[in-house]
Amino acid sequence: MDPRFDVPRRAAGGSGGSANSSPALGAQSRRRKMPPRPADFKLQIIIIGSRGVGKTSLMERFTDDTFCEACKSTVGVDFKIKTVELRGKKIRLQIWDTAGQERFNSITSAYYRGAKGIVLVYDITKQETFEDLPKWMKMIDKYASEEAELLLVGNKLDCETDRIISRQQGERFASRISGMRFCEASAKDNFNVDEIFLKLVDDILSKVGTDIIRKGLSNDDGTKTQSRFHATLLSVKILCRSGHINSDSVAEL
Amino acid sequence: MDSNQESKDGSDRSELVSEDGKNTKSVLCQRCGCKVLCPGMAVFAEKELFLPAMQKKRSLNSTGDSVDGDTLTSHWLVDDMYTFENVGFTKDVGRIKYLICADCEIGPIGWHCLDDKKCFYVALERVNHA
Numbered sequence: 001m002d003p004r005f006d007v008p009r010r011a012a013g014g015s016g017g018s019a020n021s022s023p024a025l026g027a028q029s030r031r032r033k034m035p036p037r038p039a040d041f042k043l044q045i046i047i048i049g050s051r052g053v054g055k056t057s058l059m060e061r062f063t064d065d066t067f068c069e070a071c072k073s074t075v076g077v078d079f080k081i082k083t084v085e086l087r088g089k090k091i092r093l094q095i096w097d098t099a100g101q102e103r104f105n106s107i108t109s110a111y112y113r114g115a116k117g118i119v120l121v122y123d124i125t126k127q128e129t130f131e132d133l134p135k136w137m138k139m140i141d142k143y144a145s146e147e148a149e150l151l152l153v154g155n156k157l158d159c160e161t162d163r164i165i166s167r168q169q170g171e172r173f174a175s176r177i178s179g180m181r182f183c184e185a186s187a188k189d190n191f192n193v194d195e196i197f198l199k200l201v202d203d204i205l206s207k208v209g210t211d212i213i214r215k216g217l218s219n220d221d222g223t224k225t226q227s228r229f230h231a232t233l234l235s236v237k238i239l240c241r242s243g244h245i246n247s248d249s250v251a252e253l
Numbered sequence: 254m255d256s257n258q259e260s261k262d263g264s265d266r267s268e269l270v271s272e273d274g275k276n277t278k279s280v281l282c283q284r285c286g287c288k289v290l291c292p293g294m295a296v297f298a299e300k301e302l303f304l305p306a307m308q309k310k311r312s313l314n315s316t317g318d319s320v321d322g323d324t325l326t327s328h329w330l331v332d333d334m335y336t337f338e339n340v341g342f343t344k345d346v347g348r349i350k351y352l353i354c355a356d357c358e359i360g361p362i363g364w365h366c367l368d369d370k371k372c373f374y375v376a377l378e379r380v381n382h383a
Contacts, residue, residue, distance in 0.1 A: 039335060042335050076343060076344045077341050077342070077343060077344070077353065077358060078341075078342045078343055078344045078345075078350065079341070079342055080339070080340065080341040080342070080355045081334055081335065081337045081338075081339060081340050081341075081342075081355065082339050082355055083288075083338045083339055092335050094334075094335075
C-alpha cells in the first residue's frame with residue numbers, strides 16, 4: 001500500500017483568468033523569523049540520459065568541485081541531499097544520478113515515480129546520445145508523473161569544436177514536448193550547471209507552489225495572512241513529501 | 254566500555270552537545286566545509302559502528318578480508334534523511350549505505366542501515382564543528 005497520493009493538481013489549464021498576477025512573490029517579503037528551519041520544500045530530481053553524457057558530472061558539479069576518487073570509483077554515489085535557497089525558501093533536493101543503468105529498461109520505475117524534476121542529458125558531440133532521446137521520453141511518459149518538470153540538457157559545451165548536435169536541434173526537440181525546457185551546459189567548465197538545477201527548482205516551485213500559496217495569500221490583509229501563509233507552506237510540504245522516494249523506497253531499490 | 258575515549262573527548266563533547274543532547278554547532282565536512290547539519294538538528298548517540306577509512310582507495314571495496322577503518326562510537330543521529338542540509342549516500346554495501354560529503358564526496362562520514370529506516374549516523378570524529 002502506498003500512501004503516496006497524487007501531486008498537487010491544478011485546474012488543468014481551464015479557466016486561466018488571473019493567473020498572471022502571481023502574488024506568490026509577495027511571500028518573499030513576508031519572511032518569518034523561525035528558529036532552525038528544516039526545509040520548506042522537498043523535491044526529488046533525477047538525471048537520466050545515455051551512457052557517457054556526463055550525468056554524474058552534472059550531479060557533482062552542481063555540488064562543488066574537487067572530489068575524491070576513493071568512494072566514487074569503488075562503491076559509487078547513489079543519491080544526494082542538497083539544500084538550495086530560492087525565493088526565500090529553503091528547498092531540499094534529493095538528486096538521483098542513474099549512471100550505470102543506462103539501458104533504458106533497467107532504471108527502475110521507482111526513480112521516475114516520485115520525481116518532480118527530470119533532467120534529460122545528451123552529449124552535443126555524440127549523435128547517438130541525441131538519437132536516444134525519444135526512447136528516454138518514452139520512459140518518462142510511461143513512468144513519470146505528468147506534473148514532473150522536464151529539462152533537456154545538451155552537455156559538453158566545452159567540446160564545442162567537436163559539436164555535432166546544433167543548439168537549434170536541441171531547442172527543436174525540446175519545443176516539441178510541452179513544458180520541456182532546454183539549455184546547454186558544461187559540467188567540465190561548470191558552465192550553466194547550477195543554473196540548470198535552480199531553473200528546474202524554480203519551475204517546480206511555480207508549478208507546485210503558486211496555486212496553493214496564492215490561495216493562502218488571496219485576501220491581502222497583513223498579519224492574518226502571515227499565519228495563513230505558514231499553514232499553506234505546511235500543506236505544500238506535505239504534498240511534496242508525498243511524492244518523493246523516501247527511505248522506505250530507498251530500501252526497495 | 255571505551256571509557257578511555259570518553260574521558261579523552263569529554264571536554265570537547267560538552268561544547269558540542271547541548272543539555273538536551275543536540276548538536277550545538279553546525280556539522281561540516283572536514284575537507285571542504287560543506288554544511289552537513291544545522292545546529293540543533295541531530296542528537297548525540299553512542300553506537301559502535303565500523304566505518305572504512307577515509308581517503309583510502311579501495312577502502313570501501315570490502316571483499317571481506319582487511320578493510321581499513323575505525324570502529325567509532327560517537328555519532329550524530331537523525332531520523333529523517335531530509336534533516337541533512339547536504340549529504341551523499343553511497344550505493345548499498347550489503348545492507349549499509351555510507352554517508353559522504355555531498356560536495357567533495359569524502360567519506361565515509363556516516364552510516365545508514367537499510368534495516369533501520371529511521372537512523373542516520375554521522376561520526377563526530379569525521380566531521381568538523383563550527
